[in-house]
Amino acid sequence: DTEVTQTPKHLVMGMTNKKSLKCEQHMGHRAMYWYKQKAKKPPELMFVYSYEKLSINESVPSRFSPECPNSSLLNLHLHALQPEDSALYLCASSPPGGINIQYFGAGTRLSVL
Amino acid sequence: GENVEQHPSTLSVQEGDSAVIKCTYSDSASNYFPWYKQELGKGPQLIIDIRSNVGEKKDQRIAVTLNKTAKHFSLHITETQPEDSAVYFCAASISTNAGKSTFGDGTTLTVKP
Numbered sequence: 001d002t003e004v005t006q007t008p009k010h011l012v013m014g015m016t017n018k019k020s021l022k023c024e025q026h027m028g029h030r031a032m033y034w035y036k037q038k039a040k041k042p043p044e045l046m047f048v049y050s051y052e053k054l055s056i057n058e059s060v061p062s063r064f065s066p067e068c069p070n071s072s073l074l075n076l077h078l079h080a081l082q083p084e085d086s087a088l089y090l091c092a093s094s095p096p097g098g099i100n101i102q103y104f105g106a107g108t109r110l111s112v113l
Numbered sequence: 114g115e116n117v118e119q120h121p122s123t124l125s126v127q128e129g130d131s132a133v134i135k136c137t138y139s140d141s142a143s144n145y146f147p148w149y150k151q152e153l154g155k156g157p158q159l160i161i162d163i164r165s166n167v168g169e170k171k172d173q174r175i176a177v178t179l180n181k182t183a184k185h186f187s188l189h190i191t192e193t194q195p196e197d198s199a200v201y202f203c204a205a206s207i208s209t210n211a212g213k214s215t216f217g218d219g220t221t222l223t224v225k226p
Contacts, residue, residue, distance in 0.1 A: 004156075042202050042216035043157065056213070090156050100145050100206040100214055104156035 004105035006091050012111045015081060021108045023074040023091030031094040032074040033102065034066060036087045043090055043104075049074060081112045115140040117205050119217025127225050132193050134220045136203035137185040143205040146186045147214075148177060151200045160201075161188070164208075193224045 004025045013019050023032065031050050035043035048056035049068040063085075065077040074091055088109055092102040116139040126132050138146075144165035149157035163170045163177045163186065170177050174193075179186040190197055200221050206214040 006156075040200075040219070040221075042219055045213070048213075092156075100208055101147065101159060101162065102214065104149075104158065106154075106156045 004091055004093055004103050006089075006105035006108050008108060009106065010109045010111075012113065013078065013081065014113055015083075017081075018077070018079045020078065021076040021089055021091075021110075023076075023105055024072055025093045025103070026072055027093065027095070027103070028071075029093035029103070030071060030096045032068065033092040033094075034064075034074070034076050035090040035092065035104075036085075037090055037107070038087050047076075078110075081110075083112050086110055086112045115143060115205055115213075115215040117203060117215045117217045119203050119220060121220060122218065123221045123223075125223045125225065126193050128193060128195060130193055132188075132190045132197070132222055132224075134188045134201055134203070134222070135185060136187070136205075136217050137183075138205040138215075139184065140205070140207070141181075141184065142207050143215075145206050145208045146177070146179060147204050148188050149202045149204065151202065151219075153199075157202060190222075193222075195224050195226050198222055198224045 007022045034046040037043045046060045047066040052068045063080050067075040088107040090107045091105045119136045147162035150160045151157040161175050161177050163179050174191045176189040200219045202219050203217040204214045
């Protein structure tokens with residue numbers, strides 16, 4: 001299994017909703033990432049988990065709350081989002097050993113109304 | 114911090130021609146340079162990478178070259194095919210600094226049949 005699986009593929013939510021994005025990998029990778037990508041732009045790093053501990057938070061607003069329940073799962077909890085948060089949210093993972101090879105999922109296309 | 118510049122932003126070639134995309138980086142400590150291909154509606158996929166102890170790497174029609182002195186690296190695609198049409202991102206990172214990859218702004222490659 002060489003895949004990073006993200007669900008849902010598409011999500012539409014209102015500004016008062018609470019929703020969660022899910023990411024799963026079974027490659028034994030111990031680093032997992034959340035990125036935000038706007039149209040025609042490169043991915044922007046949001047959070048990094050290393051061995052299930054949050055190691056990088058790129059000053060992301062608190063309306064985004066990451067969670068890493070175990071080494072295979074990564075969640076991103078969303079609450080009170082703004083229309084400008086509409087974007088493609090990408091999850092990625094890296095193998096252990098100090099190598100920055102990143103394997104990306106297909107992303108969740110989020111629209112905030 | 115690291116800064117990666119990528120050129121050109123758009124590239125159009127005829128099928129069968131070669132395509133070259135160039136990136137420069139600023140941090141001499143960077144030692145890992147991946148290239149990602151992102152097709153419409155998908156996440157970025159690693160297509161080739163190079164480490165700072167290597168000057169060139171090939172994989173079938175794709176090659177990457179690295180000039181550490183000049184701090185630039187390039188992606189070469191030969192015998193282009195319509196399915197090569199996508200957005201290509203270069204990135205630079207320090208392999209011991211897990212999670213912190215700096216991406217270029219991307220190149221939209223169009224291969225005309």
